[in-house]
Amino acid sequence: MALWGGRFESGPDALFRAINDSLGFDYRLALEDIDGSLAWAKAIHGAGVLEASELGTLSKALADLRGAIVANPRLPLDEQQGETHDEDIHSYVERKLVEKLGPLGKKLHTGRSRNDQVATDLRLWTRRAIDARLAELRDARRSLLDIAQRESTTVMSGYTHLQRAQPVLFAHWALAYQAMLARDAARLRDCRARVNICPLGSGALAGTAYKIDRHALAKDLGFEAASTNSLDATSDRDFVIETLSCLATLGVHLSRLGEDLILFGSQEFGLVEFHDSVSSGSSLMPQKKNPDAAELLRGKSGRVIGSLVSMFTSMKGLPLAYNKDLQEDKEPLFDAMDQASVCLRVVPKILDTLKVNRAKCEAAAKGGYSNATDLADYLVAQGVPFREAHEQAGKAVRLALSHHVALDDLSLEQLKSVAPRCEADVFPRLSLSVGLAARNVHGGTGPEAVREALAHARASLDAAHSKT
Ligand code: ARG
Numbered sequence: 001m002a003l004w005g006g007r008f009e010s011g012p013d014a015l016f017r018a019i020n021d022s023l024g025f026d027y028r029l030a031l032e033d034i035d036g037s038l039a040w041a042k043a044i045h046g047a048g049v050l051e052a053s054e055l056g057t058l059s060k061a062l063a064d065l066r067g068a069i070v071a072n073p074r075l076p077l078d079e080q081q082g083e084t085h086d087e088d089i090h091s092y093v094e095r096k097l098v099e100k101l102g103p104l105g106k107k108l109h110t111g112r113s114r115n116d117q118v119a120t121d122l123r124l125w126t127r128r129a130i131d132a133r134l135a136e137l138r139d140a141r142r143s144l145l146d147i148a149q150r151e152s153t154t155v156m157s158g159y160t161h162l163q164r165a166q167p168v169l170f171a172h173w174a175l176a177y178q179a180m181l182a183r184d185a186a187r188l189r190d191c192r193a194r195v196n197i198c199p200l201g202s203g204a205l206a207g208t209a210y211k212i213d214r215h216a217l218a219k220d221l222g223f224e225a226a227s228t229n230s231l232d233a234t235s236d237r238d239f240v241i242e243t244l245s246c247l248a249t250l251g252v253h254l255s256r257l258g259e260d261l262i263l264f265g266s267q268e269f270g271l272v273e274f275h276d277s278v279s280s281g282s283s284l285m286p287q288k289k290n291p292d293a294a295e296l297l298r299g300k301s302g303r304v305i306g307s308l309v310s311m312f313t314s315m316k317g318l319p320l321a322y323n324k325d326l327q328e329d330k331e332p333l334f335d336a337m338d339q340a341s342v343c344l345r346v347v348p349k350i351l352d353t354l355k356v357n358r359a360k361c362e363a364a365a366k367g368g369y370s371n372a373t374d375l376a377d378y379l380v381a382q383g384v385p386f387r388e389a390h391e392q393a394g395k396a397v398r399l400a401l402s403h404h405v406a407l408d409d410l411s412l413e414q415l416k417s418v419a420p421r422c423e424a425d426v427f428p429r430l431s432l433s434v435g436l437a438a439r440n441v442h443g444g445t446g447p448e449a450v451r452e453a454l455a456h457a458r459a460s461l462d463a464a465h466s467k468t
Contacts, residue, residue: 003091003114022088022327027076028334029089032124033117034066035221036200037093040112043201043217047210049110058108061100065093089121090114111212113204115234115322120200122329124221126243129337130192133247136344137185141178141461143348147356148174148454155432156271156361157370158445162263164368167432170361172445174351175453177257182457184250185464191246195239198223202230205321235321237311237329244308247336251301254343258297261350265291270360275353278346293346300339307332365432369397371407374435375419375426382421392419 002012012020038059045055069075076092086092097105151170158168198218201208207230214226227233264271274291282288310332314325372393379389395418400407403414408430415422428434440446443453 002087003094003109017085017087020087020324021085022330023076023080023086023092025331025334026089026118026327027074027092029118029121029125029330030069030073030076030093031066032121032128033089033093034062034069035124036117036120037108038062039217039220040117040200041108042220043212043214044108044110044210046216047111047212049210050107054104054107057101057104058097061097061105062093065096088114088118090117111203111208111210112200113202113234115204116199116202116208116230118326119202119234120198120221122237122333123195123197123199123223123239126195126239126333127192127222130188130195130243133337133340133344134185134188136341137181137188137250138461138464140344140347141181141185141457143351144174144178144181145454145458145461147171147351147354148178148450151356151358152450152454153447154356154358154361155365155436157364157368164364164370166370166373166445167365167435168445169436169447169450170356171450171454173260175450175457177253178457180253180256181250182460182464184246184253187246187249188243191239191242193224194242196222196224197227197233197239198225199227199233202227202233205231205234231321235318235323235326237315237326240329240333241308241311241315244304244311244333244336247340248301248305248308250340251304251343254347255298255301257347258294261294261354262291262298265294269364271357271364273355273357274350275355277353278350293350297343297346297350300343304336304339307336362432366406369400369407371430371432371435372397374429374438375407377438378426378429379419379421382423384419384421389419395419 005011041050041055041058041062044050045052050058072078076086076089079092080086084095086095094105094109097108099105148171151174154170155167156170156173157164158166158173198214198221200217200221201212201214203209218224218226261272261274263269265274274289274294276289278291278293279289280292282290311329314328318325375396376386376389376393379392380386384392396407396410396415399414399418400410403410408427412422412424412426415426437446437448440448442449
C-alpha cells in the first residue's frame with residue numbers, strides 16, 4: 001500500500017521501486033517507528049483528533065505489533081509476499097494498522113509527515129544504539145584494566161618510530177588504550193545529548209497544523225527537548241555525522257590496538273600469544289596461526305571511516321529542507337554501529353585470553369639500549385650538562401654495540417673512557433627497575449604512577465557505569 005497514490009495515474013515502475021524502497025534496511029527502525037506512533041497517537045488525542053476509545057484501540061494494536069516484532073525483528077521483511085510491497089517501515093506499520101483497524105488506522109498519520117517521523121525514529125534508534133555501545137565500551141575498558149592489573153609488574157620496551165625507546169610497564173601500555181576508550185565513551189555521551197532532541201511535530205517542513213503539545217510529546221518519548229526549527233529538524237542529519245565521527249575515532253583507537261597486538265604477536269616480537277579461539281589457520285600452510293580478530297579490529301575501522309565520509313558527502317549539497325538523499329543516512333549508520341559493536345565485543349575475547357610472554361617482554365626492554373636515557377640522566381646528576389651527557393651516553397651505546405653487550409655489561413673503565421664522570425654507582429641506575437621507578441611522575445610509567453592511574457581508571461569506570 002503506497003502512502004501517496006491519490007495524485008498518480010500509474011503505479012511505480014519496478015526499477016523505481018528498486019531505487020526508492022527502503023524497507024530492506026529501515027525495517028530496523030520498526031520498534032522506534034511504533035514507539036513514535038504510540039506517542040503521536042497520544043499527542044493527536046490531546047489535540048482532539050482522536051477519541052479516547054480510538055486512542056485505546058490504536059495503542060493496543062500498536063503494542064501488539066510491537067510485541068510481534070520484538071519476537072521476530074525481521075517480521076516486516078517476512079511479510080513482503082505476493083503482491084505486498086511496503087515502500088518503507090512507516091508504510092509497513094500503517095498498512096498493518098489499517099488491515100487490523102480499518103479507517104481508524106488511517107487516522108494516525110494526521111498532522112504527521114514521514115519527514116518528521118523518520119527523523120524521530122532515527123534519533124530514537126541512535127540513542128538506543130549509543131547506549132548499547134557505551135555498555136560494550138565499558139566491558140572493553142574493563143578488560144584493558146584487567147590485563148593492566150595482571151601485568152602490573154611486566155616490563156616491556158616502549159617504542160617510538162617502532163624502534164625500542166624506553167622501558168615501560170605492560171600495564172602502562174594497556175592503560176593508554178583504556179584512556180583512549182574512556183574519551184570515546186565521553187564523546188558518545190556528549191553526542192547523545194544532541195541526538196536526544198525530538199523532531200516530531202515538525203510536519204513535512206513547516207510544522208504541524210494541529211494543536212500538539214510538542215514539549216509533552218518530546219518528554220513522552222524520553223527526549224531532552226523538542227527541536228526548535230522545523231526546517232532544520234526534518235532535514236539535518238548532523239546527529240548522524242556526529243555519531244559516526246565518534247565511532248570513526250573509536251574505530252581508529254581499536255585499529256591501533258589491533259595493530260600493536262598483531263606486531264607483538266608476530267614471531268619477530270613474540271611478546272604475546274593469541275588464544276586459539278580468536279585466531280585462524282591457513283588453508284595451505286599447516287603451521288600458521290593468524291591474528292585475524294586483531295586484524296579485523298584494524299580493518300573494520302576503514303569501513304566506519306567510510307560511513308562517516310559517505311554521510312558528509314550525502315549532506316553537503318542538500319538544499320533545505322527534506323530531500324530523498326537523506327534516506328542514504330541509514331545504511332552507513334547501521335553498518336558503523338554493527339561494526340563498532342562486534343569490534344568492541346571482541347576486545348575482551350582477545351585480551352582476557354591473551355598470553356603475555358613476560359620473559360620476552362623483559363628481554364626486549366633490556367635489549368636495544370633503552371636505558372641510555374637513564375645513563376644520560378645519571379651523568380646530568382653528576383653535573384654534566386644534558387647535551388654533553390646525551391653525547392657521552394650515545395658513545396657508550398656505540399662502544400657497547402661494538403662489543404655486542406648491554407650498557408650495564410660494560411666495565412666501569414670502559415664507561416669512563418667515554419663518560420669520565422661515571423662511578424660504580426652508575427650500574428644500579430641502569431637497571432630496569434631503577435629506570436622505571438624514576439618515572440613516577442603523574443602520567444608516567446613508574447610503578448607507583450601506574451598503580452595510581454589504574455586505581456583512578458577503575459574508579460571512573462565504575463562512576464560512568466552508574467551513570468548510563
Ligand atoms: N524512507 C524515507 C527516508 O528514509 C522516509 C521519509 C520519506 N519522506 C518523503 N518525503 N518521501 O528518508
